[in-house]
Amino acid sequence: METITFFKYQGTGNDFIIIDNRKHYFDKKDTKRIAQLCDRKFGIGADGLMLLEHHDDLDFKMLYYNADGNESSMCGNGGRCLVSFAQFLGIVEDQASFEAIDGVHHAHLFDNGNVSLQMTNVPVVQVFDGHVFTNTGSPHHVELTDDLDHIDVVAQGRHLRNELYGNEGANINFVEPQGGHVFKVRTYERGVEDETLSCGTGVTAVALAMHRTQQTRNNEVILQTPGGELKVKYQPTPQGYEDIWLTGAATQVFKGEIHV
Numbered sequence: 001m002e003t004i005t006f007f008k009y010q011g012t013g014n015d016f017i018i019i020d021n022r023k024h025y026f027d028k029k030d031t032k033r034i035a036q037l038c039d040r041k042f043g044i045g046a047d048g049l050m051l052l053e054h055h056d057d058l059d060f061k062m063l064y065y066n067a068d069g070n071e072s073s074m075c076g077n078g079g080r081c082l083v084s085f086a087q088f089l090g091i092v093e094d095q096a097s098f099e100a101i102d103g104v105h106h107a108h109l110f111d112n113g114n115v116s117l118q119m120t121n122v123p124v125v126q127v128f129d130g131h132v133f134t135n136t137g138s139p140h141h142v143e144l145t146d147d148l149d150h151i152d153v154v155a156q157g158r159h160l161r162n163e164l165y166g167n168e169g170a171n172i173n174f175v176e177p178q179g180g181h182v183f184k185v186r187t188y189e190r191g192v193e194d195e196t197l198s199c200g201t202g203v204t205a206v207a208l209a210m211h212r213t214q215q216t217r218n219n220e221v222i223l224q225t226p227g228g229e230l231k232v233k234y235q236p237t238p239q240g241y242e243d244i245w246l247t248g249a250a251t252q253v254f255k256g257e258i259h260v
Contacts, residue, residue, distance in 0.1 A: 001259050008253040011077035013197025013227020017044050018085050021051040035069030047192050050082050055099055059092050062100040066191025074102040074137025076200020076246045080115040083107040084250040102137045116247040119204050123240040125212045132209035139170040140205035148176035148184050153195040157188020173202045181218035185225050197227030200246050207232035208241050
């Protein structure tokens with residue numbers, strides 16, 4: 001029996017188990033254990049698990065695992081929560097630089113609990129008939145709807161995730177414009193295989209898709225998710241976007257120990 005000390009964080013309802021793994025005591029290859037810890041009935045319960053590890057040149061390294069136990073692509077809300085955790089540990093103060101699976105990220109921390117995370121540049125936003133596809137650190141499908149509150153996100157999201165994108169899958173975002181530069185978003189996340197209350201790379205993809213399809217002309221977009229509000233700022237390029245910043249709250253929920 002092993003005792004694991006963990007922290008629980010949430011960013012607009014997107015919740016994560018976070019472990020300080022600078023001493024490498026947690027077995028990150030044990031996908032079965034990671035999935036068990038993320039299980040909401042038999043474990044701690046979370047959309048994903050993150051490890052904070054030492055980095056030779058930057059403030060820290062981020063490792064992110066989906067609720068199914070597999071290492072995943074970038075998680076924007078997770079990155080913001082991990083930056084907040086690094087501040088809690090005393091590793092950083094009001095700004096941070098770290099390495100994730102998609103490269104180096106920079107972040108700013110504010111006194112109100114918000115964290116602003118610089119996302120990876122997006123060189124291409126593909127516009128198709130009925131949807132937009134782009135990769136904002138994770139692959140995202142974005143499509144408009146005029147009845148977001150009543151759409152079956154799980155059923156439709158799961159269908160598109162599997163039928164359109166195969167085994168690798170993609171995250172599926174449904175968007176309803178609210179006027180101006182405000183959009184409501186609901187997301188089906190691969191790896192979680194369910195609707196989540198918020199998705200950082202998802203709202204980033206939505207913001208870029210709405211600008212590319214001229215649903216907004218603003219360079220800052222407000223995204224209303226079931227878990228709360230996020231902001232995305234960006235600079236358009238001829239084909240894609242750069243200088244992309246995702247901003248929102250990141251909150252420590254509790255600290256605990258679990259015997260496994």
